[in-house]
Amino acid sequence: MTMIEADANQPPEEYDLVVLGSGEGSKFLAWTFARQGKRVAVIEQRWIGGSCPNIACLPSNNFIHSAKVASYFARVEEFSISTPGYTVNMSKVTDRKRTMVKGLVDIHVHNFETSGVNFILGHGHFVGPRTIEVNLQTGGTRRLRGTNVVIRTGTYATRNAIPGFKAAKPMTHIEAQGRDEIPSHLLILGGGSIGLEFAQAMRRLGSKVSILDRNATLLHREDSEVTSGLETLFHDEGIELILDATIQNVMGTSGQSVAVTYLHQSKEETVQASHLLVALGRTPKTQGLGLELAGVAVTESGYIKVDEHLKTSAKGVWANGEVAGSPQFTHIAFDDFRILRDSLSGGNRVTTGRLVPSSMFTDPELAHVGLTEGEAKAKGISYRLFKIPMASVLRTRTLSETRGFMKALVGADDRILGFTVFGVDGGEIMSAIQIAMIGNLPYTPIRDAVLAHPTLMEGLIVLLSAAPVSVEAA
Template identity: 70%
Template sequence: MAAAAPQSITPEEYDLVIIGSGEGSKYLAWTLAKQGQRVAMIERKWIGGSCPNIACLPSKNIIHSAKVASYFARAAEFGIESQGHTIDMATVTGRKRKMVKELVDIHVRNYETTGVELILGQGHFIGPGLLEVYMADGSKRQVRGEKVVIGTGTRASVDKIPGLAVANPLTHIEALELETLPVHLIVLGGGYIGLEFAQAMRRLGSRVSILERNANLLHREDPDVSAGIETLFHDEGIDLVLNATVEEASGVSGDSVIITYKQNGQNKTIEGTHILVATGRTPNTEGMGLELAGVELTASGHIKVNEKLETTAPGVWANGEVAGQPQFTHIAFDDFRILRDNFAGGNRVTTGRQVPYALFTDPEVAHIGLSETEARKKNIPYRLFKIPMAADLRTRTLSETRGFMKALVGEDDSILGFTVFGVDGGEIMSAVQIAMLGRLPYTALREAILTHPTLMEGLIVLFSSVPTSMIEK
């Protein structure tokens, strides 16, 4: 008997098909569906994307638990007698899981109420505008979109170092699921993810060592920022191994591991119980059949887009980290606004937009606009206003005086850039960013009547100080 011919699948037609339900994608789906368009969202695993599930919000939840633990360690400073404390890591993680579930439930309701069809499965192109989706039950669906948007994000990179993959290291995903504290956590990478986890785990009770290939932590920041973070970490008992190139890993993370590294021409080793890899991100583009849709990649493996987020394929766009945009949720949300407006006939672009950011160590590092390093490199004239955080009187009431804030001001009194290393730095930075958006001169903040005592009031002190530096043309 002849074998039955495979049954063909009739593609389902949509106005918009989106692959990956991250920040930019989900808001675009909800918005256009509410406008009456037929929208399908294909999501492999994380409903709502990485931010509510495995990244920004869960990590800040754990970081806040670590902040509370730090207050217990400082209890005597506040006049509180304490006989010590213990950390129940399972409860710490449980609090995080509860928050994540609540957030995912909100996302599911948004899909239901807006009418977006949420398709849980692995999607890949089989032709221009045509995708096939492998469902969890083994079945397949085909969907065709008049417009297609790719928002599949990035994942943690694991360098091809001998023994590292076999050691089964933690990424941020597994680190957020720990129910027992590592005895000695070795963090590979001195960037944002590595530093936030390093401080949190140290405060929760782990011994922590950071191996960083560059000469400084946060090596792209101004030297005073890098120095401030390094001093903070030294003071908190975190081991810093700088100028270290990892050569080999052995053992299994979660039990016993040995990292061999080269520092200043010498081979050295460090032993620990866990490895956390935080050395970069890899775009999620493999196995998507992009070549069948005419979507090209950049040399770094990101989807190639122009300033309107258009790919090389007609009718296909990409947003967020997979498109090589700055790796921040708030930038992905702005990508949504660009696509939303341009789909409605607008002409919005990614170029020239502000990119604020914050590192959620304690205290925080936050920045907007031009840094001193960039200004010098570009030979842009500026006046530098800088004060210690202790000059902001609110910090004294909080016993949180570590750090500084500084601003670069142009010859026309415009604020060119602002950096803060201090308590609630992200909130302070946002106030300055709003002033920059409104093109206010620095004198507007200097002469403002701000509530006393608040952290924002420190901006009056900052801009009333005497400039200490100027780069001439």
């Protein structure tokens, strides 16, 4: 990992590939081409390796798992264990996460060093076609030009223009998982996946938690039994839900005292808390990049316009990950890497037709792949619905984790159209169905398989052996 300062008045340093941002879709691309002997530079403003190992999926799941362990302590009597009580040391929870992150960053530094990538810490912005100037963290500037340039700057937490919102200094998920003390009362703005994961984790670690969302249900785009199951789960865990609420203003300062006034059914109400966390969606990091100087077009929402090969409107400039409007998952960003790798090597891999899985790491998990019932009905697709409660999977009874359900949508040709699981280790179960869908298998080989007992995967046999309900296209 080489860091060299150069005079910005000199001609640009020439590279085969310049990468702006070291996230999932870019770091693998840089390592791959650098190991092939290409001259590669990576520019990173802050997070070595991107958000996933530093502030997003991996550290948040580390944080969530600590909360899961705490929940077991709260249930000790259920498992016939006597204990005089327990306390949560939040600084130790955070230290565990920090230790993991440091190990992950060390791995990334090693990969950049051994691959031969020129890694540059600083803020990069275009100053012309395929030319980027970097304001170095150590001071000074460097100017680089690539035969090809890849943009992977990601997104950041959306901050709405609500009166008093900015002055309240709300936390994002970054600050929430870096605290050394437990908020006495955490108010979360937003009922999407990030807000829900942190709501449950903070509640289990000892916070009073409230969620305020403008929609009438949590995860409002999901099927009704999903939203109902989540709302019941949160109610059972003592999390306050304020739904169908429109924020009017925010008063106070997060970390001290905040009050949010909102409209609910034309009535003005106020909720007070000690801390405020914003989870109102994501905004692409495209401002201040000088994209217009590079000839890179963006959408009305600010995302970089790309084609199915992730090529932008500018010759030799590509984009990947969230900033290019790809689904906001690390596993999709990794597939973006494969598309770029092949595109830059003369291949023809594309983004179209991808089977995109999702997994929300509440407890129990919510995982999904393919069509939901709502989507199937909207598209006029007939299907057979197979559905069972998780309690029908005998392994859940041994774990005392019987909450939730599984359901599969099967088409007239016996192929699986979609699968949803709200249950323990739902993401692992969903992946088995996804592999069957990728292989274009009918549901019957899974139904007739011999799987180990007692396991959660065995529940797929139970599911696909259930009596289906036929739903005709409208």
